[in-house]
Amino acid sequence: GESVGLHLPTLSVQEGDNSIINCAYSNSASDYFIWYKQESGKGPQFIIDIRSNMDKRQGQRVTVLLNKTVKHLSLQIAATQPGDSAVYFCAENPPGTYKYIFGTGTRLKVLA
């Protein structure tokens, strides 16, 4: 079946460094992608999204890159802070469906 996967289950970075979290998606026709952050004991929180007509989108300290050729999505966090420690996962919305497919998540640990 269709799936959204992540390459690294755990990522440790030094405070102040940049973080890159990757995601592979399987449906080449998917046209909407979202990154979520989930802190311990909380529900997923929207970070940034991107539609398939774009390759890059920037937010505050975050950038999402979409490479449709290889079906790859990445989340870049600039100047990673302790408050960024959480599980991050991507989601895709295949066209013509009313559902989202979520990846299993990558845990980001920020080292002081």
Added chain:
Amino acid sequence: EAQVTQNPRYLITVTGKKLTVTCSQNMNHEYMSWYRQDPGLGLRQIYYSMNVEVTDKGDVPEGYKVSRKEKRNFPLILESPSPNQTSLYFCASSFWRAGSLETQYFGPGTRLLVL
């Protein structure tokens, strides 16, 4: 404050005892959905609703029921809970824009333990 609320947040029950987890949103969203989150499996969709009185199965609907009588509420019903339904449950809502579904807003989660 725009939010999705769920109740209860924590629940311990026994096999076979019917329970309902409530979900409510105050954003006037048309779309609502229920997910369960299990270690190593990520979020899996149970049921979703595109609007009042319109519901459909997600990827793991067995053992669950839902209803959407009002726009703001989307309760999840477990008629006869079993231990394999022990999980963390999330409700979410979203809206349509230009014919496309936008990002979902999640509730805080309900942790269910079925003994």
